[in-house]
Amino acid sequence: MALLQISEPGQSPLPHQRKLAVGIDLGTTHSLVATVISGKSTVLSDEAGEVLLPSVVRYLGVDECVVGRKAVLYQDTDPFNTILSVKRYMGRGIEDIEFSCVQMDRLRDAPGMVRIITDYKEVSPVEVSAEILKALRLRAEDFLGGPVGGAVITVPAYFDEAQRLATRDAAKLAGLDVLRLLNEPTAAAVAYGLDEGAEGTYAIFDLGGGTFDISILRLRRDVFEVLATSGDSALGGDDFDRLIAEQWVKQLEPYVIPVEVKRQLLKIARTAKEALSKNPEAIFQFRLLEQQIDLKINISDFEALSKPFLNRMLSPLKRAMRDARLTVQDITGVVMVGGATRMPQVQRLAAEFFKTTPLNNLDPDQVVALGAARQANKLIGNDVSDDWLLLDVLPLSLGLETMGGLTEKIISRNSTLPISRAQDFTTFRDGQTAISLHVVQGERELVSDCRSLARFELRGIPAMVAGAARVRVSFDVDADGLLNVSASELNTGLSTAITVKPSYGLTDEEITTMLRSSHVHAEEDMQARARREVEVEALGLKESVTRALKEASDLLLPDEELNIIHALELLDTALKVGDIADIRKNLENINRVTFSFASRRMDAGVRSVLKGQHISEIER
Amino acid sequence: MGIMLTKNAAKHVIRHIERRGKGIGLRIGVRTSGCSGMAYTLEFADNENAGDAVFETNGVKILVDPKSLVYLDGTELDYTREGLNEGFKFNNPNVKNQCGCGESFNI
Numbered sequence: 001m002a003l004l005q006i007s008e009p010g011q012s013p014l015p016h017q018r019k020l021a022v023g024i025d026l027g028t029t030h031s032l033v034a035t036v037i038s039g040k041s042t043v044l045s046d047e048a049g050e051v052l053l054p055s056v057v058r059y060l061g062v063d064e065c066v067v068g069r070k071a072v073l074y075q076d077t078d079p080f081n082t083i084l085s086v087k088r089y090m091g092r093g094i095e096d097i098e099f100s101c102v103q104m105d106r107l108r109d110a111p112g113m114v115r116i117i118t119d120y121k122e123v124s125p126v127e128v129s130a131e132i133l134k135a136l137r138l139r140a141e142d143f144l145g146g147p148v149g150g151a152v153i154t155v156p157a158y159f160d161e162a163q164r165l166a167t168r169d170a171a172k173l174a175g176l177d178v179l180r181l182l183n184e185p186t187a188a189a190v191a192y193g194l195d196e197g198a199e200g201t202y203a204i205f206d207l208g209g210g211t212f213d214i215s216i217l218r219l220r221r222d223v224f225e226v227l228a229t230s231g232d233s234a235l236g237g238d239d240f241d242r243l244i245a246e247q248w249v250k251q252l253e254p255y256v257i258p259v260e261v262k263r264q265l266l267k268i269a270r271t272a273k274e275a276l277s278k279n280p281e282a283i284f285q286f287r288l289l290e291q292q293i294d295l296k297i298n299i300s301d302f303e304a305l306s307k308p309f310l311n312r313m314l315s316p317l318k319r320a321m322r323d324a325r326l327t328v329q330d331i332t333g334v335v336m337v338g339g340a341t342r343m344p345q346v347q348r349l350a351a352e353f354f355k356t357t358p359l360n361n362l363d364p365d366q367v368v369a370l371g372a373a374r375q376a377n378k379l380i381g382n383d384v385s386d387d388w389l390l391l392d393v394l395p396l397s398l399g400l401e402t403m404g405g406l407t408e409k410i411i412s413r414n415s416t417l418p419i420s421r422a423q424d425f426t427t428f429r430d431g432q433t434a435i436s437l438h439v440v441q442g443e444r445e446l447v448s449d450c451r452s453l454a455r456f457e458l459r460g461i462p463a464m465v466a467g468a469a470r471v472r473v474s475f476d477v478d479a480d481g482l483l484n485v486s487a488s489e490l491n492t493g494l495s496t497a498i499t500v501k502p503s504y505g506l507t508d509e510e511i512t513t514m515l516r517s518s519h520v521h522a523e524e525d526m527q528a529r530a531r532r533e534v535e536v537e538a539l540g541l542k543e544s545v546t547r548a549l550k551e552a553s554d555l556l557l558p559d560e561e562l563n564i565i566h567a568l569e570l571l572d573t574a575l576k577v578g579d580i581a582d583i584r585k586n587l588e589n590i591n592r593v594t595f596s597f598a599s600r601r602m603d604a605g606v607r608s609v610l611k612g613q614h615i616s617e618i619e620r
Numbered sequence: 621m622g623i624m625l626t627k628n629a630a631k632h633v634i635r636h637i638e639r640r641g642k643g644i645g646l647r648i649g650v651r652t653s654g655c656s657g658m659a660y661t662l663e664f665a666d667n668e669n670a671g672d673a674v675f676e677t678n679g680v681k682i683l684v685d686p687k688s689l690v691y692l693d694g695t696e697l698d699y700t701r702e703g704l705n706e707g708f709k710f711n712n713p714n715v716k717n718q719c720g721c722g723e724s725f726n727i
Contacts, residue, residue, distance in 0.1 A: 003700065003707025004662045006636055006646065 019149035021380035022140045023372025026153055028087040029209030031055050033136040034373035041370040044143045057131045058082040059118045067135040076263045080106055081118045088210050089114050089125035091163035126170045133174035150179040152376035154368050156211045157183040157229040179379040185215035187371035188337045200332025205350045208338040210236035214316050216324040228323035230316040237340030243305045244269035248295050272297050277342045303345045310349050317353055334358040339365045398475055401438035401447040403428050404532035410475045422474040431463040435471055439485055445525035456498045458487045534583045538575055545594055555600045567593045621694045622675045623682050629699040630678035645681030649688035660710050
C-alpha cells in the first residue's frame with residue numbers, strides 16, 4: 001500500500017503519473033541507480049539481478065561499446081579499449097593524474113581535460129561516463145516502464161567546478177535531465193537521517209573506489225547542515241588493490257610483467273582484498289609462462305602494507321574535526337560509505353578515531369544511491385511533504401588585501417552558507433580619498449600566496465587624516481556560493497559593490513594545495529606577516545617624520561636634523577635587509593632621536609591653539 | 621461507520637495545516653484511474669461543499685463527497701513510516717484488491 005501525502009485542493013497526483021526520478025551514484029569502480037517505489041527508496045538491479053554496475057566501458061568500434069560486466073571480462077585481454085576508473089579523469093588535466101594503471105601512454109592532454117586513446121577513437125572522460133550513465137538510465141527505464149524524468153547524480157564533496165561540470169555534461173550526453181548534483185556524504189546522510197530519524201552530529205566516512213571523503217554533518221529535524229568537509233581526492237579502494245598487486249609483482253621479479261598480466265593481477269588483488277574482509281588469508285592460483293603460481297596474501301601482511309594509507313586518512317579526519325570545532329565526543333555516530341569501508345582495518349581506524357562503533361546497517365555500496373533517489377523524488381515533485389534544507393560550506397576563506405600585501409580574513413573556511421560578515425577598515429594616508437579593495441581567497445597570510453578574485457575601488461572619500469575614515473566592507477555569500485562584496489564609508493554613506501564567484505577557476509588540486517601549503521608554511525607565514533607589519537609601521541613613521549622635518553624646520557636644534565636624517569637612512573638600510581629585529585631597533589632609534597623635537601612640536605602646537613583662543617595671558 | 625483518523629494521523633494533519641497556514645480540514649475521496657480502477661485523493665480542504673459528509677475525529681474535520689463515501693465508508697486513515705518513507709495510509713475495508721504499487725485499487 002502506497003503512502004500518500006496531502007495535496008493542495010484539486011491537485012492530487014494521478015497514480016502512475018508520477019514522474020520517474022532516479023538517484024545515480026556514479027562511482028569510480030561501481031555505479032548504481034535507485035528510485036523511490038511506493039515511497040521506498042530502492043536500488044534497481046539489471047536483468048541478472050546485479051545491483052552494482054562496474055564503471056567500465058569497452059569500445060568495440062567507432063560507435064559501439066559495452067558497459068559493465070560485459071566490459072570487465074575484457075579488461076585483461078583488451079586493455080587499451082577497456083576503460084576503468086574513468087571518474088579519476090573527469091575534469092582533470094594530465095598532470096593531475098597520479099595513478100593510471102596502464103594507460104599513461106594512452107592519455108593525451110587536451111584543454112580542460114585529458115582524452116583517452118582507444119584503438120578506434122579518442123574519447124573524453126565525459127563521453128565514457130555518459131555511456132555508464134546511459135546504461136543506468138536504460139536499466140531504470142526498463143524497470144519503471146517509462147522515460148526517466150530527472151536524475152540526481154552524486155559527486156564527491158571535494159569535486160571542484162570543472163569536475164562537477166564534466167559530470168553534468170556526461171549526464172546531459174546520456175539523455176538525463178540533472179535535477180541536482182548532490183555531494184555523496186550528504187546523500188548518505190539523507191538515506192540514514194530519514195531512515196533512522198536520527199538527530200545529532202554525524203561523521204560520514206566515505207572510502208570509495210577512488211576518493212576518500214570525510215564530512216561532518218549536523219542532522220536536525222529537516223535540516224542537514226554540513227559543518228566541515230575534508231578528504232583525499234587520490235586515495236580509494238583501488239589503491240588498496242594496487243598495494244596487493246604491487247606486492248605480487250615484486251614477488252614475480254625479475255620477470256617483467258606485461259600490461260595484460262598487470263590487469264589480471266589487479267583484478268585478483270581486488271578479489272583478495274574483498275576476501276580478506278571475511279577470511280584471514282586469500283590464495284589464488286595463477287598461470288604465468290606455463291607455470292602455476294600461488295598468489296597469497298594474509299590479513300596481517302595486508303594490514304601492514306596498508307598502514308601508510310591508513311595514516312594518510314588521519315590528517316583529513318583531524319582537519320575536518322578541527323574545522324567543525326568539534327571533538328570526537330561530540331560525534332553521535334559514524335556512517336560508513338563505500339565498499340572499501342568493509343576492510344576490517346578501515347573499520348577499526350574509524351572506530352578508534354571516533355571512539356565509537358561505525359554504523360553499517362545500510363549497505364555501504366548502496367547508501368549514496370538510496371539517498372540520491374530520495375532527493376530526486378523530492379526535487380521532481382513527487383514528494384511534497386516536508387522540505388529539506390541542505391546547507392553547504394565555503395571551501396576556502398575569503399578576505400581582503402590590507403596594507404603591505406597582507407590578507408585579512410573576513411569569512412573563514414567551512415563557514416556555513418549563506419553567510420554575511422562585515423569589517424571596518426580605514427585610510428592609511430592623510431587626505432586619502434580612495435580605497436582599493438582586493439578580494440582574495442585562500443588560507444595564507446600573504447596576498448601573493450592566495451588567489452585573487454576581484455578588485456574594485458571606493459572613490460570620493462572626503463580628505464581626512466589617516467585613520468579617520470571608516471570604511472565598512474561587507475561580504476555576503478548566498479546559498480549558491482556567489483559572493484557579493486560591498487564597501488561603504490560610514491561618515492558619508494558613500495558605497496560601492498561587486499559580485500564575484502568565489503570558487504570560479506579553482507581546481508580541486510589548487511584547493512588541496514592551498515590548504516596543504518597553509519599548514520606547511522604556517523611558521524614562514526607568521527614571520528612574513530610580522531615583517532610586513534613592521535615594514536608598514538616603519539613606512540608610516542618615516543612619512544610623518546619627513547613631513548615634520550619639512551613643516552617645522554624652525555623648531556630643530558643644530559645637529560638634530562642631521563641626527564634624524566641619519567636615523568632615517570639607517571632605517572632605510574634596515575628595511576632593505578629585511579631583518580625584523582633590526583627594523584624594530586631602528587624604529588625605536590627614530591622614536592628616541594625625534595622625541596624632544598616631537599615634544600617641542602607638540603608644545604608649539606598647543607601654544608598656537610591657546611593663542612587662537614586668546615587665552616595666552618593665563619600662561620603667565 | 622464513517623471515516624476514522626488515527627491519533628498519529630490527526631497529529632500530522634494538524635501540523636500540516638498549521639504549516640500551510642489555512643484550511644478547515646482534510647478532504648478525502650476516490651477517483652477512477654490507475655491500473656486497478658480507482659485511486660485515493662488526499663487534499664487540504666479550504667471550504668465545505670454542499671452534500672459533503674463531514675466527520676470529526678481526534679480534532680480533525682474530514683470532508684468526503686457523497687460519491688466517494690460509498691467506496692470509503694469504514695476507512696481508517698493512518699500515518700506510518702515504511703522504510704525510508706512516511707505518509708498517510710488508507711485502511712479501507714471495501715477494497716478487494718489493489719495493484720502492486722498500491723496506488724490504485726478496486727472494489
